[in-house]
Amino acid sequence: MSSSAPDHWEDLLRWLKEKHPGFETSLELRDVPGAERCLVATASAKPGETLLHIPASAMLNPLTLIRDSPIPKHLFPQPTHRISTTNSSKRVKTSPSTATSTATTAQSSVSSSKPLDTTQLLTLHIALTRDPLKRYPSEWDVYMNALPREFRPWHPLTWLITPQKSTKNDKSKIEEDEKEWEWWSKLAEKGLSPTTRIKLDDVKKRFEHDEEVIMEVLRKEKPFKSHNLATTLTSEDLLWAWLNVNTRSISLPLGLPGSTERMNHTLVPILDFINHSSKPALITPRVEQLPAPSPLRNGIATSNGNTNGNVGSSSNGQSSSSSTSGSASTTSIPSTTRRPSTLSASQNGHHLIPGKIDLRLLPPEKEGIQAGQEILFEYGGHSSGTLFAEYGFCEMPAEEEGEEGWLGLKYGEMDLGWLVDELCDKQGKEGKEEKEKVLEKIGCWGLNTIHAQPSPPHPSHALLMTLRVLHLDSNSPKIPNIENGFTTYISPANELAAISSLEKTLRRVVKESDKRLGWLERLDCSSADEESEKETERQKEGVVRMLKGMCVEEKVLAEKVLEKIEAGEDFS
Numbered sequence: 001m002s003s004s005a006p007d008h009w010e011d012l013l014r015w016l017k018e019k020h021p022g023f024e025t026s027l028e029l030r031d032v033p034g035a036e037r038c039l040v041a042t043a044s045a046k047p048g049e050t051l052l053h054i055p056a057s058a059m060l061n062p063l064t065l066i067r068d069s070p071i072p073k074h075l076f077p078q079p080t081h082r083i084s085t086t087n088s089s090k091r092v093k094t095s096p097s098t099a100t101s102t103a104t105t106a107q108s109s110v111s112s113s114k115p116l117d118t119t120q121l122l123t124l125h126i127a128l129t130r131d132p133l134k135r136y137p138s139e140w141d142v143y144m145n146a147l148p149r150e151f152r153p154w155h156p157l158t159w160l161i162t163p164q165k166s167t168k169n170d171k172s173k174i175e176e177d178e179k180e181w182e183w184w185s186k187l188a189e190k191g192l193s194p195t196t197r198i199k200l201d202d203v204k205k206r207f208e209h210d211e212e213v214i215m216e217v218l219r220k221e222k223p224f225k226s227h228n229l230a231t232t233l234t235s236e237d238l239l240w241a242w243l244n245v246n247t248r249s250i251s252l253p254l255g256l257p258g259s260t261e262r263m264n265h266t267l268v269p270i271l272d273f274i275n276h277s278s279k280p281a282l283i284t285p286r287v288e289q290l291p292a293p294s295p296l297r298n299g300i301a302t303s304n305g306n307t308n309g310n311v312g313s314s315s316n317g318q319s320s321s322s323s324t325s326g327s328a329s330t331t332s333i334p335s336t337t338r339r340p341s342t343l344s345a346s347q348n349g350h351h352l353i354p355g356k357i358d359l360r361l362l363p364p365e366k367e368g369i370q371a372g373q374e375i376l377f378e379y380g381g382h383s384s385g386t387l388f389a390e391y392g393f394c395e396m397p398a399e400e401e402g403e404e405g406w407l408g409l410k411y412g413e414m415d416l417g418w419l420v421d422e423l424c425d426k427q428g429k430e431g432k433e434e435k436e437k438v439l440e441k442i443g444c445w446g447l448n449t450i451h452a453q454p455s456p457p458h459p460s461h462a463l464l465m466t467l468r469v470l471h472l473d474s475n476s477p478k479i480p481n482i483e484n485g486f487t488t489y490i491s492p493a494n495e496l497a498a499i500s501s502l503e504k505t506l507r508r509v510v511k512e513s514d515k516r517l518g519w520l521e522r523l524d525c526s527s528a529d530e531e532s533e534k535e536t537e538r539q540k541e542g543v544v545r546m547l548k549g550m551c552v553e554e555k556v557l558a559e560k561v562l563e564k565i566e567a568g569e570d571f572s
């Protein structure tokens, strides 16, 4: 759904070739009007050949940004990797060599602002390109010009945030825009499942928090304060920049202090044009991390055991994982479990130093890749609701597969957390707290899902345990055995109560999905926007198609589990 001017792609390639030695690619952008932009192989490639090599210097993250940023240095998080094993307490400069020392010095300057996390820092850097007076030129301008220009109206986060009225427009255009916004806002209210809406509200909370932090920086920090940037840059500018980071950054070990989920985002030119698929047959590349040529490399051991090597994630912190070993590491995409990895290993005198790691994209090991084939990888083990709330799309089965096609999705899922919330509310404050404690102790709190895979669809163990515990008296003598993990099955009566509340809920899900589907089917997708009528209609139809699909997914998952309940089968 994103677009930028076509010549920006050529500019991007030229910039990478000229300014970032080592850059190599045999991929090109396919930008067909009406279809999702994607990357394809320009020629067939055998296993081991390079599809894409992005030098560390071209990636956008705090480690590279610090050398060329108007953002005050004390707002940059400091790398934690240390110099040599003999003097492990000393901080070491990574790339660029001035980074840490400057940051350390600046830390003591007068300021109340804390270092920003990677999402906030990248968002701010991108938002600065929207300064109308162009006071913040950047080394990455060519790359940032190639980023999507619009997320409104297709990204669902924009449906929850009232657009600012443009002072440039006449009255009739303002009215048209208002009508359009009402359409999308209504869609958020009536077209999303309760689960997707909860996920989207969570995305909104994250955005609003980051926006507040960034606005504070703009109000208080030099040079932004004297440039009045807090009033020049709009919330819409920050929303645009934040969505670019949230939908396009990947997760790489940066050796920064703090929660890895908030401190590992990198924007990687070209790689960020790769679309998502969870179908192993369609996923093409593997990503390899390589030590970048650097005089600092020899004799320095890095120590950042708390980093992860995830590639292919959004800044929502849910990522696919990679493993790293020795002097280079290969990220097999897909991979769904989060596995911490350390980049401190040293082999043959090579070390992987955060900020000094190039990325290389390779064809699949056995079959290589054909000319014209789309490059896809898995952003993470995400359900339709998560993909939609975070990235503004969901995977759809092929039309010929029919409704049953939804059951084949690798991460097909329905979250019944809202049912659990309703049941919890009936327990009273004390009962709720006690049961939450029990469920937390056995690792079953907050995981109330029905899964499509492995087939047939089934409730998760955590959901079953939650229903069992919620249907138990607060003073039941069975509770100690449950919380110590000795008992999972409680009694026939308890089982009956748990399953019958699941059954009731699933019938409600079927009914409500049907109702939502009917509403979506009746929805008029024509557009009040005279300027871009056809494009807006196409976007509306595309989004409505996905939302209808998600209703079908919920319905078929619920129906399959209901069939099992009706047949008297148990789930344990």
Ligand SMILES: C[S@@+](CC[C@H](N)C(=O)[O-])C[C@H]1O[C@@H](n2cnc3c(N)ncnc32)[C@H](O)[C@@H]1O
Binding pocket: 001, 002, 003, 036, 037, 038, 148, 247, 248, 272, 273, 274, 275, 276, 277, 390, 391, 392, 393, 394, 395
């Ligand atoms: C990292 S970007 C990928 C490149 C993007 N297609 C572009 O044109 O710039 C992520 C965005 O691509 C789109 N996208 C990725 N995978 C998709 C898929 N399988 N189907 C539809 N849209 C997809 C979504 O809009 C998502 O927010």
